[in-house]
Amino acid sequence: MGQSEAVNPPTDDVGGEGDEFDPIGTLTLIGIYFAILVLAWVYIYFIEFLGRDLVVVG
Protein backbone atom coordinates (compact mmCIF):
# COMPACT_ATOMS: atom_id res chain seq x y z
CA MET A 1 0.00 0.00 0.00
CA GLY A 2 2.62 2.42 1.12
CA GLN A 3 4.70 1.55 -1.93
CA SER A 4 1.97 2.12 -4.47
CA GLU A 5 1.17 5.46 -2.93
CA ALA A 6 4.81 6.47 -3.18
CA VAL A 7 4.92 5.58 -6.87
CA ASN A 8 1.61 7.06 -7.96
CA PRO A 9 1.83 10.69 -6.80
CA PRO A 10 4.94 11.57 -8.94
CA THR A 11 3.22 10.13 -12.05
CA ASP A 12 0.32 12.46 -11.41
CA ASP A 13 2.69 15.41 -11.07
CA VAL A 14 4.43 14.67 -14.37
CA GLY A 15 1.04 14.28 -16.02
CA GLY A 16 0.12 17.70 -14.67
CA GLU A 17 2.23 20.76 -15.30
CA GLY A 18 5.83 19.51 -15.39
CA ASP A 19 7.13 22.97 -14.58
CA GLU A 20 9.04 21.75 -11.56
CA PHE A 21 11.56 20.07 -13.85
CA ASP A 22 13.21 23.05 -15.47
CA PRO A 23 16.67 22.17 -16.84
CA ILE A 24 17.55 25.67 -18.00
CA GLY A 25 21.27 24.86 -17.90
CA THR A 26 20.85 21.94 -20.30
CA LEU A 27 18.66 24.07 -22.53
CA THR A 28 21.29 26.81 -22.62
CA LEU A 29 24.09 24.33 -23.34
CA ILE A 30 22.17 22.72 -26.20
CA GLY A 31 21.30 26.17 -27.48
CA ILE A 32 25.01 27.05 -27.60
CA TYR A 33 25.85 23.76 -29.34
CA PHE A 34 23.08 24.46 -31.84
CA ALA A 35 24.38 27.95 -32.58
CA ILE A 36 27.94 26.61 -33.09
CA LEU A 37 26.60 23.92 -35.42
CA VAL A 38 24.63 26.41 -37.54
CA LEU A 39 27.50 28.92 -37.73
CA ALA A 40 30.01 26.17 -38.62
CA TRP A 41 27.74 24.88 -41.38
CA VAL A 42 27.20 28.35 -42.84
CA TYR A 43 30.95 28.96 -42.77
CA ILE A 44 31.90 25.60 -44.28
CA TYR A 45 29.27 25.61 -47.02
CA PHE A 46 28.83 29.23 -48.07
CA ILE A 47 32.26 30.69 -47.36
CA GLU A 48 34.75 27.85 -47.63
CA PHE A 49 33.01 25.76 -50.30
CA LEU A 50 30.98 28.14 -52.47
CA GLY A 51 33.25 31.15 -51.86
CA ARG A 52 36.38 29.58 -53.30
CA ASP A 53 37.45 29.64 -56.94
CA LEU A 54 36.67 26.95 -59.51
CA VAL A 55 33.34 25.70 -58.24
CA VAL A 56 32.44 22.62 -60.28
CA VAL A 57 29.31 23.52 -62.24
CA GLY A 58 29.03 20.65 -64.69
Next chain:
Amino acid sequence: MHIHAYEKLWLALSIVLILALIGTVTYGAVGPGVAMVADSQSTVDPGALDEDDRFSEPRVEQVGENEYEAYVVAYQFGFEPTPIVVPANSTVTLHITSRDVIHGFGVAGTSANAMAVPGEVSEITVETDEPTEYGIVCNEYCGAGHHVMEGKINVVSQSEFEDRGGDSE
Protein backbone atom coordinates in the same frame (compact mmCIF):
# COMPACT_ATOMS: atom_id res chain seq x y z
CA MET B 1 1.91 11.37 -23.04
CA HIS B 2 3.37 14.52 -21.61
CA ILE B 3 6.37 15.98 -23.43
CA HIS B 4 8.30 18.72 -21.67
CA ALA B 5 8.25 22.09 -23.38
CA TYR B 6 12.06 22.13 -23.73
CA GLU B 7 12.02 18.71 -25.31
CA LYS B 8 9.45 19.90 -27.84
CA LEU B 9 11.70 22.86 -28.53
CA TRP B 10 14.79 20.84 -29.29
CA LEU B 11 12.83 18.28 -31.31
CA ALA B 12 11.58 21.17 -33.43
CA LEU B 13 15.06 22.67 -33.75
CA SER B 14 16.49 19.30 -34.79
CA ILE B 15 13.94 19.08 -37.58
CA VAL B 16 14.70 22.68 -38.60
CA LEU B 17 18.43 21.81 -38.69
CA ILE B 18 17.89 18.75 -40.90
CA LEU B 19 15.70 20.76 -43.27
CA ALA B 20 18.30 23.57 -43.34
CA LEU B 21 21.10 21.13 -44.23
CA ILE B 22 19.04 19.67 -47.07
CA GLY B 23 17.96 23.18 -48.08
CA THR B 24 21.49 24.58 -48.37
CA VAL B 25 22.67 21.66 -50.51
CA THR B 26 19.58 22.05 -52.71
CA TYR B 27 20.32 25.76 -52.98
CA GLY B 28 23.90 24.94 -54.03
CA ALA B 29 22.66 22.67 -56.81
CA VAL B 30 19.95 25.06 -58.05
CA GLY B 31 21.57 28.47 -57.46
CA PRO B 32 25.34 28.33 -58.10
CA GLY B 33 24.83 25.06 -60.03
CA VAL B 34 27.22 22.87 -58.06
CA ALA B 35 27.53 19.51 -59.81
CA MET B 36 29.18 16.15 -59.27
CA VAL B 37 31.33 14.07 -61.59
CA ALA B 38 28.92 11.91 -63.60
CA ASP B 39 29.56 8.60 -65.35
CA SER B 40 28.28 9.94 -68.68
CA GLN B 41 31.67 9.85 -70.40
CA SER B 42 32.57 6.92 -72.61
CA THR B 43 35.41 4.75 -71.38
CA VAL B 44 38.90 4.65 -72.86
CA ASP B 45 41.58 1.99 -73.16
CA PRO B 46 44.19 3.13 -70.63
CA GLY B 47 46.86 1.10 -72.42
CA ALA B 48 46.24 2.81 -75.74
CA LEU B 49 45.68 6.45 -74.87
CA ASP B 50 48.06 7.45 -77.66
CA GLU B 51 45.51 6.09 -80.15
CA ASP B 52 42.56 7.84 -78.52
CA ASP B 53 41.07 10.92 -80.17
CA ARG B 54 40.73 12.76 -76.92
CA PHE B 55 43.88 11.83 -75.07
CA SER B 56 46.53 11.07 -77.69
CA GLU B 57 47.54 14.68 -77.38
CA PRO B 58 46.74 16.17 -73.95
CA ARG B 59 45.76 19.77 -74.68
CA VAL B 60 43.40 22.70 -74.25
CA GLU B 61 41.17 23.56 -77.18
CA GLN B 62 38.50 26.13 -77.85
CA VAL B 63 35.05 24.68 -78.56
CA GLY B 64 32.91 27.79 -78.50
CA GLU B 65 32.91 31.42 -77.57
CA ASN B 66 34.61 31.50 -74.18
CA GLU B 67 34.29 27.73 -73.90
CA TYR B 68 37.30 25.50 -73.72
CA GLU B 69 37.96 21.80 -73.28
CA ALA B 70 41.07 20.48 -71.61
CA TYR B 71 42.21 16.87 -71.99
CA VAL B 72 44.41 15.85 -69.10
CA VAL B 73 46.31 12.60 -68.59
CA ALA B 74 47.61 11.72 -65.13
CA TYR B 75 50.52 9.33 -64.85
CA GLN B 76 53.15 8.19 -62.37
CA PHE B 77 54.12 10.89 -61.39
CA GLY B 78 52.70 13.97 -63.07
CA PHE B 79 50.00 15.49 -65.25
CA GLU B 80 49.95 16.25 -68.97
CA PRO B 81 49.81 18.91 -70.19
CA THR B 82 51.70 20.87 -67.62
CA PRO B 83 50.97 23.63 -67.18
CA ILE B 84 47.33 23.52 -68.29
CA VAL B 85 46.96 27.00 -69.79
CA VAL B 86 43.40 28.35 -69.90
CA PRO B 87 42.06 31.85 -70.53
CA ALA B 88 40.55 34.06 -67.83
CA ASN B 89 36.79 34.62 -67.56
CA SER B 90 35.92 31.49 -69.48
CA THR B 91 34.19 28.16 -69.01
CA VAL B 92 36.60 25.24 -69.02
CA THR B 93 35.61 21.58 -69.14
CA LEU B 94 38.36 19.29 -67.94
CA HIS B 95 38.43 15.67 -69.13
CA ILE B 96 40.75 13.75 -66.86
CA THR B 97 41.96 10.17 -67.13
CA SER B 98 44.95 8.09 -66.08
CA ARG B 99 47.19 5.82 -68.10
CA ASP B 100 48.46 3.69 -65.20
CA VAL B 101 46.96 3.69 -61.70
CA ILE B 102 44.30 5.70 -59.86
CA HIS B 103 45.38 9.28 -59.26
CA GLY B 104 43.73 12.35 -57.77
CA PHE B 105 43.28 15.68 -59.47
CA GLY B 106 42.86 18.30 -56.78
CA VAL B 107 43.23 21.96 -57.62
CA ALA B 108 44.74 23.30 -54.42
CA GLY B 109 42.76 25.95 -52.58
CA THR B 110 39.69 25.57 -54.79
CA SER B 111 36.55 23.46 -54.91
CA ALA B 112 37.68 21.59 -58.05
CA ASN B 113 38.59 18.00 -57.29
CA ALA B 114 38.20 14.75 -59.23
CA MET B 115 39.67 11.29 -59.46
CA ALA B 116 41.74 10.13 -62.43
CA VAL B 117 40.82 6.48 -62.95
CA PRO B 118 42.41 4.36 -65.70
CA GLY B 119 39.78 3.58 -68.34
CA GLU B 120 37.34 6.19 -67.02
CA VAL B 121 37.04 9.86 -67.88
CA SER B 122 36.20 12.38 -65.16
CA GLU B 123 34.56 15.46 -66.58
CA ILE B 124 34.32 18.64 -64.53
CA THR B 125 33.37 22.10 -65.73
CA VAL B 126 34.67 25.18 -63.95
CA GLU B 127 34.56 28.91 -64.55
CA THR B 128 37.77 30.90 -64.38
CA ASP B 129 38.00 34.48 -63.17
CA GLU B 130 41.13 36.61 -63.14
CA PRO B 131 44.54 35.48 -64.42
CA THR B 132 46.23 33.44 -61.71
CA GLU B 133 48.09 30.23 -61.12
CA TYR B 134 46.77 27.13 -59.37
CA GLY B 135 48.65 24.09 -58.22
CA ILE B 136 47.31 20.60 -58.90
CA VAL B 137 48.06 17.83 -56.44
CA CYS B 138 47.51 14.11 -56.63
CA ASN B 139 45.41 13.21 -53.62
CA GLU B 140 45.18 9.44 -54.12
CA TYR B 141 48.25 7.47 -53.09
CA CYS B 142 49.71 6.27 -56.40
CA GLY B 143 53.19 4.97 -55.68
CA ALA B 144 56.65 5.89 -54.49
CA GLY B 145 56.61 9.31 -56.16
CA HIS B 146 53.12 10.29 -55.03
CA HIS B 147 54.37 13.10 -52.82
CA VAL B 148 56.13 14.84 -55.73
CA MET B 149 53.26 14.44 -58.20
CA GLU B 150 52.00 17.89 -59.06
CA GLY B 151 50.78 19.99 -61.94
CA LYS B 152 49.80 23.55 -62.68
CA ILE B 153 46.86 25.42 -64.12
CA ASN B 154 47.81 28.82 -65.46
CA VAL B 155 44.86 31.13 -65.98
CA VAL B 156 46.11 33.79 -68.39
CA SER B 157 44.46 36.80 -70.02
CA GLN B 158 42.57 36.23 -73.28
CA SER B 159 45.24 38.03 -75.35
CA GLU B 160 48.07 36.05 -73.76
CA PHE B 161 46.15 32.82 -74.37
CA GLU B 162 45.79 33.67 -78.05
CA ASP B 163 49.49 34.50 -78.27
CA ARG B 164 50.45 31.19 -76.71
CA GLY B 165 47.74 28.97 -78.14
CA GLY B 166 47.97 29.97 -81.80
CA ASP B 167 49.68 26.69 -82.58
CA SER B 168 47.08 24.49 -80.92
CA GLU B 169 44.29 25.32 -83.39
